[in-house]
Amino acid sequence: MTTRTTPCAGSEAAETEVILDLDDISLSFGGVQALESISFDIRRHEIRAIIGPNGAGKSSMLNVINGFYHPQKGTITYEGVVVKAMKPYHAATRGIARTFQNIALFKGMSTLDNIMTGRVNHMHAGLLAQALYIGKNRREEIRNREFVETIIDFLEIQAIRNTPVGRLPYGLQKRVELGRALAAEPKLLLLDEPMAGMNLEEKQDMSRFMLDINEQYGTTIALIEHDMAVVMELSSRIVVLDYGRKLADGKPDEIRHNKDVIEAYLGVAN
Amino acid sequence: MARHWSLVTSIKTAVGASGLLNEDTPSSEGAAADTFPKLLLRNAEQLASHPAIREKEFGIWHTRTWSEVKSEVEQLAGGLLALGFERGDKLLIIGDNRPQLYWSITAAQCLGGIPVPTYQDAVADEIQYVLEHAEARFVIAEDQEQIDKVLEIQEHCPLVQHLIYDDPRGLEKYSTGSDRIHAFTVVQEKGRQYLDKHPGFFINSCQQGKGVDAAVFLYTSGTTGRPKGVVLSYDNFVKTARSGIELEHLTADEEVLAYLPMAWVGDHLFSYAQSYCAGFCVSCPESAQTVQQDLREIGPTYYFAPPRIFENMLTTVMIRMEDAGIIKRQMFHYFLAVARRVGSDILDGKPVSFLNRVRYWLGEWTIYAPLKNTLGLSRVRLAYTAGEAIGPDIFSFYRSLGINIKQLYGQTEAAVFVTIQPDGEVFPDTVGKPAPGVEIEIQDNGEVLYRSPGVFLEYYKNAQATRETKDEEGWVHTGDAGYFDQVGHLRIIDRAKDVGKLTNGELFAPKFLENKLKFFPQIKEAVCFGDNRSFVTAFVNIDLDAVGNWAERENIPYASYQELAGHEKVYSMVNDCILQVNKDLTADPKLASSTIHRFLILHKELDADDGEMTRTRKVRRRVIAEKYAVLIDALFEGQGVCHVDTEVTFEDGRKGVISADLEIREISSAA
Numbered sequence: 001m002t003t004r005t006t007p008c009a010g011s012e013a014a015e016t017e018v019i020l021d022l023d024d025i026s027l028s029f030g031g032v033q034a035l036e037s038i039s040f041d042i043r044r045h046e047i048r049a050i051i052g053p054n055g056a057g058k059s060s061m062l063n064v065i066n067g068f069y070h071p072q073k074g075t076i077t078y079e080g081v082v083v084k085a086m087k088p089y090h091a092a093t094r095g096i097a098r099t100f101q102n103i104a105l106f107k108g109m110s111t112l113d114n115i116m117t118g119r120v121n122h123m124h125a126g127l128l129a130q131a132l133y134i135g136k137n138r139r140e141e142i143r144n145r146e147f148v149e150t151i152i153d154f155l156e157i158q159a160i161r162n163t164p165v166g167r168l169p170y171g172l173q174k175r176v177e178l179g180r181a182l183a184a185e186p187k188l189l190l191l192d193e194p195m196a197g198m199n200l201e202e203k204q205d206m207s208r209f210m211l212d213i214n215e216q217y218g219t220t221i222a223l224i225e226h227d228m229a230v231v232m233e234l235s236s237r238i239v240v241l242d243y244g245r246k247l248a249d250g251k252p253d254e255i256r257h258n259k260d261v262i263e264a265y266l267g268v269a270n
Numbered sequence: 271m272a273r274h275w276s277l278v279t280s281i282k283t284a285v286g287a288s289g290l291l292n293e294d295t296p297s298s299e300g301a302a303a304d305t306f307p308k309l310l311l312r313n314a315e316q317l318a319s320h321p322a323i324r325e326k327e328f329g330i331w332h333t334r335t336w337s338e339v340k341s342e343v344e345q346l347a348g349g350l351l352a353l354g355f356e357r358g359d360k361l362l363i364i365g366d367n368r369p370q371l372y373w374s375i376t377a378a379q380c381l382g383g384i385p386v387p388t389y390q391d392a393v394a395d396e397i398q399y400v401l402e403h404a405e406a407r408f409v410i411a412e413d414q415e416q417i418d419k420v421l422e423i424q425e426h427c428p429l430v431q432h433l434i435y436d437d438p439r440g441l442e443k444y445s446t447g448s449d450r451i452h453a454f455t456v457v458q459e460k461g462r463q464y465l466d467k468h469p470g471f472f473i474n475s476c477q478q479g480k481g482v483d484a485a486v487f488l489y490t491s492g493t494t495g496r497p498k499g500v501v502l503s504y505d506n507f508v509k510t511a512r513s514g515i516e517l518e519h520l521t522a523d524e525e526v527l528a529y530l531p532m533a534w535v536g537d538h539l540f541s542y543a544q545s546y547c548a549g550f551c552v553s554c555p556e557s558a559q560t561v562q563q564d565l566r567e568i569g570p571t572y573y574f575a576p577p578r579i580f581e582n583m584l585t586t587v588m589i590r591m592e593d594a595g596i597i598k599r600q601m602f603h604y605f606l607a608v609a610r611r612v613g614s615d616i617l618d619g620k621p622v623s624f625l626n627r628v629r630y631w632l633g634e635w636t637i638y639a640p641l642k643n644t645l646g647l648s649r650v651r652l653a654y655t656a657g658e659a660i661g662p663d664i665f666s667f668y669r670s671l672g673i674n675i676k677q678l679y680g681q682t683e684a685a686v687f688v689t690i691q692p693d694g695e696v697f698p699d700t701v702g703k704p705a706p707g708v709e710i711e712i713q714d715n716g717e718v719l720y721r722s723p724g725v726f727l728e729y730y731k732n733a734q735a736t737r738e739t740k741d742e743e744g745w746v747h748t749g750d751a752g753y754f755d756q757v758g759h760l761r762i763i764d765r766a767k768d769v770g771k772l773t774n775g776e777l778f779a780p781k782f783l784e785n786k787l788k789f790f791p792q793i794k795e796a797v798c799f800g801d802n803r804s805f806v807t808a809f810v811n812i813d814l815d816a817v818g819n820w821a822e823r824e825n826i827p828y829a830s831y832q833e834l835a836g837h838e839k840v841y842s843m844v845n846d847c848i849l850q851v852n853k854d855l856t857a858d859p860k861l862a863s864s865t866i867h868r869f870l871i872l873h874k875e876l877d878a879d880d881g882e883m884t885r886t887r888k889v890r891r892r893v894i895a896e897k898y899a900v901l902i903d904a905l906f907e908g909q910g911v912c913h914v915d916t917e918v919t920f921e922d923g924r925k926g927v928i929s930a931d932l933e934i935r936e937i938s939s940a941a
Contacts (some may be wrong), residue, residue, distance in 0.1 A: 158329075159559035
């Protein structure tokens with residue numbers, strides 16, 4: 001057993017440091033206002049949930065964070081640096097990784113190969129060296145494979161290591177996708193509905209993994225999820241969106257009792 | 271005592287079937303190796319660089335030699351001692367097969383303590399019972415899951431002082447600042463410090479044990495009541511292991527995959543005792559789900575599996591072949607037919623015509639060898655199966671492929687071996703002849719008694735049960751009914767207490783009937799009733815894999831086990847199976863009255879979590895009779911439909927209720 005890096009969870013200073021700050025973000029597509037003057041921050045080490053009804057702008061928010069969309073207004077500060085017109089690959093090299101609402105894996109490739117693709121930013125050897133598997137590339141590939149194996153062990157997917165992902169059930173594909181995101185050794189992990197379409201047992205497994213990732217690797221997680229029970233239990237803070245506007249922001253207990261949120265999203269309690 | 275069969279062979283002290291190990295050479299301190307700590311010292315000396323144990327982790331097999339194992343065990347023992355482990359202390363071990371847990375067994379034994387391996391899927395109160403009963407002060411667990419279970423019950427077990435875990439995942443918070451919870455590596459580090467100060471301690475401590483001492487407590491899963499702690503000595507295991515090694519010519523070069531629960535006596539003998547005695551290497555699978563792949567990578571030469579695993583393998587092969595292309599499928603069926611005709615004879619060295627040999631050779635080349643390779647059985651020289659009766663079809667399938675699979679009959683109380691089928695005398699319906707050193711008697715009521723060097727010392731803290739099972743002369747009551755056939759092979763028909771009578775006075779052996787039913791791939795479990803009744807009825811559990819696959823091909827939609835089980839066509843299919851069994855039964859005048867008249871398909875699978883089966887998947891008759899009394903009455907009273915509410919326990923421990931209206935069928939030949 002290898003010992004993993006000890007998480008610095010519990011150290012208050014680290015928890016309050018802001019890793020990502022979004023200030024006054026507005027995004028529109030033609031006449032459709034997707035996001036309107038939204039500001040919130042994500043602190044290092046926390047699990048931050050973004051919730052809201054369908055079409056509230058949650059996925060757009062994630063797309064803004066990882067540079068897929070560029071907001072017309074507002075500033076994004078990542079690790080103390082204002083980022084402008086960031087491309088997704090810039091986000092990736094800066095330590096932001098994500099999974100997708102609809103699984104986006106290479107269906108014909110094995111679990112192992114899919115997760116290896118997450119290491120692309122850790123491969124520096126030239127094309128020729130990679131093709132011939134010599135010199136620097138050989139060492140690199142062995143090192144990367146070792147890292148990927150720790151992820152496979154972590155996510156308990158040894159049994160499907162060599163199975164093409166197209167043959168796997170949905171819940172496992174989601175897990176592989178999470179593995180690929182983890183392979184990039186992200187500082188900030190964006191998860192777009194990681195538990196959609198899962199049964200109770202799969203949800204429990206996934207929740208366990210998210211907590212373990214947060215604790216063991218010290219990864220900050222931003223999460224979009226519809227299952228309220230899951231969100232309330234996992235997240236340290238929740239931001240609520242509705243029709244592109246921020247409705248509320250706070251700890252799970254505050255959100256649970258926030259009148260606007262109950263009306264807009266959770267339904268009026270009787 | 272009606273008949274007396276004995277086959278006592280003297281057990282030589284010098285085994286060395288491999289020629290590698292010299293049992294006569296006294297180890298450094300001058301005593302013969304009669305305990306596992308002494309065997310470890312011997313192996314570390316004579317087989318220093320020979321592989322001892324292997325584990326797949328992070329995708330790679332890591333091998334440890336005997337001298338490395340010795341130093342691991344030494345450090346762990348030192349660490350345990352530093353934590354206050356005393357002679358006679360019990361060490362509870364819980365988890366999947368991991369080298370660290372096997373080392374824990376030896377480490378406890380080196381300190382004069384007693385290891386208590388426990389089933390890894392036991393729920394918290396089962397563990398609590400064993401912890402309390404064994405009075406264990408130390409626990410070594412595989413991971414967070416197991417540690418959590420122990421923590422859950424800790425207030426009921428004040429004796430437990432130290433918890434040690436192997437896999438640190440999720441446990442770092444538990445152990446920081448705790449003087450009770452320790453990481454395996456930290457304990458070993460303590461051990462290294464201790465050893466630096468006390469260099470001679472380990473060898474001294476290893477030499478103190480004697481063959482007659484208690485070596486291990488194995489808790490039997492128990493078909494009735496609370497588990498019993500079977501106390502077995504070093505002699506029990508070392509002598510049994512050696513006679514097995516001699517009989518089957520096992521060497522230090524065998525490959526074994528340790529994948530069955532460590533708490534089970536078979537694993538303790540095959541993966542631990544025999545490995546220490548013969549010096550062969552044991553491999554631990556990566557996880558419980560990867561066993562099939564690991565099997566293929568390791569290619570064991572010596573393999574043990576309960577019939578259920580052989581059955582599952584065959585079912586998978588058959589299902590996958592149905593999906594194969596037409597050419598492959600036809601070749602498969604053609605050569606399988608060839609194998610069925612002549613394969614077993616070739617294996618047993620009987621005369622086979624030249625043409626058939628050529629056919630078989632072609633089959634070996636195109637079908638059998640690739641199939642065996644896929645199953646991980648290419649190199650198997652010796653395979654055992656035991657625990658339950660194996661279907662004749664399944665048994666001959668593997669033999670016809672050239673795999674030397676043999677049946678044995680054993681018990682925890684005997685350190686496994688009671689009877690073994692000798693090479694060349696393998697039959698699907700017997701369990702073989704008495705193993706070396708074993709004497710067998712059949713009592714008037716049909717119960718099988720035995721006496722052997724493997725016979726256990728006692729049930730821990732249960733003198734009454736010990737007296738009831740073992741008499742003063744050392745004869746053990748097996749509780750199984752059986753008889754010797756014409757060729758001197760033992761046949762077991764049922765548990766002696768389960769053999770009942772129908773109201774017409776005819777014999778009723780439920781397990782015999784159930785096994786016949788379970789030989790159909792569609793039927794996973796069956797429970798028959800008929801004692802003190804005028805006819806026989808049955809509960810059936812369908813096999814979700816096999817029937818589900820069939821349903822898919824037949825375009826039968828279903829959402830759950832319950833729905834599939836209640837389907838009209840599934841009922842008809844089971845009806846046909848029972849008809850077949852009834853036909854066989856009528857052919858035997860002794861069993862003609864046992865034909866099954868009525869049956870139903872249960873709405874849920876029988877499950878160990880609900881107490882309906884033991885952890886080794888044996889049916890608990892009394893529990894089922896109580897729980898499903900309504901259904902049993904309905905079966906005998908002639909109702910067509912019966913309503914039932916059943917409490918079930920989910921995997922996370924919550925409980926729920928399943929209710930269903932079950933159809934009851936009269937067996938009809940017009941299906």
